[in-house]
Amino acid sequence: MLMRTDPFRELDRLTQQLLGANGTWSRPSAMPMDAYREGDRYVIAFDLPGVHPDAIDIDVERNMLTVKAERRPADRGKEVQMELSERPLGVFSRQVMLADSLDTEHIEAAYDAGVLTLRIPIAERAKPRKIAVSAADEKKQISG
16 A cells, blocks of 8 residues: 655665764654554554654645654753753654555544554545446347
């Protein structure tokens, strides 16, 4: 149902983690995700701990789903001296190509405990269905 659009994105994410790079709007960091089917819906969960819901932007253009989020530094006041900072700050982004069989008009988004969960219903046209076969009761002759 999903296709990754950039095969080198995972390598880039690992490199950024090793180098401690923070994402910017021009070069955002990747965000980890899980994707699975749950009945008649497809579910995608993104890890975004410490991100305020107002800092999350979700766009769908044709079949391209784009999720961007920004983790900003906490306002700790002038008296605080940072001793250790390992939590990445900055911009995070992920693009996912959605299959034509998904209904992108009815995506539901929920954010709870640092996890953004998108639920995408499977389009009616993509669901399996039975086709009735009718039998012809009469035979017609063509007379000339």
